[in-house]
Amino acid sequence: MNTQRTIWPHPQKASAVQVIDQRFLPHQLVVMDLHTVAQVYEAIQKMVVRGAPLIGATAAYGVFFACQEAAQAPEPEAHFAQSLAHLRESRPTAVNLFWAIDQQVKNLENAVSWPEKATLAWQGAARIVEEDVAICRQIGLHGLPLLEKIAAQKPGAPVQVLTHCNAGRLGCIEWGTATAPLYLAHQNGLPLHVWVDETRPRNQGASLTAWELQQAGIPHTVIVDNTGGHLMQHRQVDICIVGTDRTTRTGDVANKIGTYLKALAAYDNQVPFYVALPSTTIDWQISEGLREIPIETRSADEVRYITGWDESTQALHTVRLTPPQSPALNYGFDVTPARLITGLITERGLCPASEAGLLQLYPEQALASVND
Amino acid sequence: MNTQRTIWPHPQKASAVQVIDQRFLPHQLVVMDLHTVAQVYEAIQKMVVRGAPLIGATAAYGVFFACQEAAQAPEPEAHFAQSLAHLRESRPTAVNLFWAIDQQVKNLENAVSWPEKATLAWQGAARIVEEDVAICRQIGLHGLPLLEKIAAQKPGAPVQVLTHCNAGRLGCIEWGTATAPLYLAHQNGLPLHVWVDETRPRNQGASLTAWELQQAGIPHTVIVDNTGGHLMQHRQVDICIVGTDRTTRTGDVANKIGTYLKALAAYDNQVPFYVALPSTTIDWQISEGLREIPIETRSADEVRYITGWDESTQALHTVRLTPPQSPALNYGFDVTPARLITGLITERGLCPASEAGLLQLYPEQALASVND
Numbered sequence: 059m060n061t062q063r064t065i066w067p068h069p070q071k072a073s074a075v076q077v078i079d080q081r082f083l084p085h086q087l088v089v090m091d092l093h094t095v096a097q098v099y100e101a102i103q104k105m106v107v108r109g110a111p112l113i114g115a116t117a118a119y120g121v122f123f124a125c126q127e128a129a130q131a132p133e134p135e136a137h138f139a140q141s142l143a144h145l146r147e148s149r150p151t152a153v154n155l156f157w158a159i160d161q162q163v164k165n166l167e168n169a170v171s172w173p174e175k176a177t178l179a180w181q182g183a184a185r186i187v188e189e190d191v192a193i194c195r196q197i198g199l200h201g202l203p204l205l206e207k208i209a210a211q212k213p214g215a216p217v218q219v220l221t222h223c224n225a226g227r228l229g230c231i232e233w234g235t236a237t238a239p240l241y242l243a244h245q246n247g248l249p250l251h252v253w254v255d256e257t258r259p260r261n262q263g264a265s266l267t268a269w270e271l272q273q274a275g276i277p278h279t280v281i282v283d284n285t286g287g288h289l290m291q292h293r294q295v296d297i298c299i300v301g302t303d304r305t306t307r308t309g310d311v312a313n314k315i316g317t318y319l320k321a322l323a324a325y326d327n328q329v330p331f332y333v334a335l336p337s338t339t340i341d342w343q344i345s346e347g348l349r350e351i352p353i354e355t356r357s358a359d360e361v362r363y364i365t366g367w368d369e370s371t372q373a374l375h376t377v378r379l380t381p382p383q384s385p386a387l388n389y390g391f392d393v394t395p396a397r398l399i400t401g402l403i404t405e406r407g408l409c410p411a412s413e414a415g416l417l418q419l420y421p422e423q424a425l426a427s428v429n430d
Numbered sequence: 431m432n433t434q435r436t437i438w439p440h441p442q443k444a445s446a447v448q449v450i451d452q453r454f455l456p457h458q459l460v461v462m463d464l465h466t467v468a469q470v471y472e473a474i475q476k477m478v479v480r481g482a483p484l485i486g487a488t489a490a491y492g493v494f495f496a497c498q499e500a501a502q503a504p505e506p507e508a509h510f511a512q513s514l515a516h517l518r519e520s521r522p523t524a525v526n527l528f529w530a531i532d533q534q535v536k537n538l539e540n541a542v543s544w545p546e547k548a549t550l551a552w553q554g555a556a557r558i559v560e561e562d563v564a565i566c567r568q569i570g571l572h573g574l575p576l577l578e579k580i581a582a583q584k585p586g587a588p589v590q591v592l593t594h595c596n597a598g599r600l601g602c603i604e605w606g607t608a609t610a611p612l613y614l615a616h617q618n619g620l621p622l623h624v625w626v627d628e629t630r631p632r633n634q635g636a637s638l639t640a641w642e643l644q645q646a647g648i649p650h651t652v653i654v655d656n657t658g659g660h661l662m663q664h665r666q667v668d669i670c671i672v673g674t675d676r677t678t679r680t681g682d683v684a685n686k687i688g689t690y691l692k693a694l695a696a697y698d699n700q701v702p703f704y705v706a707l708p709s710t711t712i713d714w715q716i717s718e719g720l721r722e723i724p725i726e727t728r729s730a731d732e733v734r735y736i737t738g739w740d741e742s743t744q745a746l747h748t749v750r751l752t753p754p755q756s757p758a759l760n761y762g763f764d765v766t767p768a769r770l771i772t773g774l775i776t777e778r779g780l781c782p783a784s785e786a787g788l789l790q791l792y793p794e795q796a797l798a799s800v801n802d
Contacts, residue, residue, distance in 0.1 A: 084753035254756075256733070258630060258654040261751055264733075268756040280758040282630040282733055283655050284688025288764035291690070291720055316656025318663070322694040348663055361628070361636075361654055364736055366749025375749050377738025379633055381456035384626075384640040386652040392660035 084269035085367040102148035109229020111190040114154035118183035121162035129172035196405035198238030205243045216249040218296045223314035224262040225301025226270045235334040236299045252278040259360040287323035298331045309396035309411030310347025321398040330400040347393040354390040361386035456641035457739040474520035481601020483562040486526035490555035493534035501544035568777035570610030577615045588621040590668045595686035596634040597673025607706040608671045624650040631732040659695035670703045681768035681783030682719025693770040702772040719765040726762040733758035
């Protein structure tokens, strides 16, 4: 079973795809078949798949299934519209979900028959997948020299990287964003060691990033989120690379809660702090991250309860961590101001975390500002 | 049952004490009787009791039991010496353990009979207990005005305090250190709300601090360790108060891992950051925390596994969080440099986190420096 990607055409069944059921990671590698709209809805809604690019790609295949199902329905047009509306509700705040569905709808505009639409939708989904792979690989190629430069300064010793959350291939299709330079460096034989923040409360680091790196054979160590500052004080981190959910025009970055604390520690200890991002995460309309980026509040039960692997029953098991009467609060993200960020790694290259820096790489956005 | 203190004379049995079995907190309030040296050893070794002052007090009662048991032994002196050696091995790095045993030995020097020694040991243990209570209460009285001042500036609104780990009464006898000002403020009717860092990996915040505050009726909210920076950016924290395990002559503070990250965030957002400490935690011989304070590395399994409450079986249950092949690293403490600390709250009053500040409160230590 090739699980190099997170979504792929089913090797036996013609009109189906397979995904890794990420709910069981890092404890079990479970592969799920998707061949109906209902299954795609469930996979997105129940977080079988997660991460903006992967949600988008999965939804794009959902549009393909919607074409197939419409073809069998008494009122194909109505059925199709209903399917898309349903898919849109699977994760109501996932921008890539809407984007991918819209792309696909545009893509089908000129097709007449439902079989023709289905063919175009399948091709369109594959294109969305390949585009993400290419963008992540470009991020990797642009980030790689940062690691090579550090390696040259400490021959024989591993380059020590710290990352937070999972900006890895599991949220994308392949390569990931913050992890892309790591995978390329490892392929090139660069000695590496990655400090993996566990990333409470959902533990994406301890479960997903650790699993990814383990699968790839990249040396790594899981640490609690409290540890990074101490490591940086003692020069055990050469570079931090993290992802981002949303980036302002001026280079402020909203990423998983706790990113700001690591950026502060990096700044205090002169450790370079980089953010890897596809330019699709840049919101060119906003320039003050702390004021303008709304921060999602998630369920307090993600703090109060934790799910792990019960070694005695060989199954996932949930336990409570807090007193039953103690409330908890769960912000999903925080904002790291551009002043703490050494640079951004985009698919077009590196730049300083500033409006001038970003506009040098994306000059077409200068006009957007003037037009506002 | 009065569990206002963490150790107290058994209300029915003459020569016994009771302690809270903290291994079951916050899920169950279990009280354990101690009336033998073996039980005291087990209670300290298995972390039924934890926290430097409480370990010391429990060991002091252990010396009382050692006197009683020696009186019944064929060779009392040898038996007594063996008991003390055994007690000293219960937590080999706990300075207060040795200190309390030494205090008691000195205390018994002039007694002749074993019953007389036992009486002196019981009184000595009670004195150690009362001294800790008095010191913590003094810390509370000196910290209280900080909270009153903030309260005066925001009439009607709660003073928002952030704390890390458990520097509460559960590690002491009563009051705690960082929590002492909070308990006094609450008694005085000051509106308070405490952000409780869960404090991975051992979750002393989510389990012990949350439980303490809940018992005392002080409004609080549990947050993951990643959240404090975001709260401070959004002015939801008025003051941070934490404890310390070891303080240098110059005001550097070694406290639970992650304290440094909160101090950085406080500094970046101009939130006052205070450290509460009994002067016994000051190591007057060292002045460079980052270089001179050795940091304990604890078992990686504290990161890889977590224990919580299984609501279906109503019992403690342990699950694994990381991939089985992924290593983990677990530093117990980090060092917060004095430059990030607004002030120290000691039993003699407030002072800046600096050598000059500390010597103003503890002028007798100026000589120590000269003699070195």
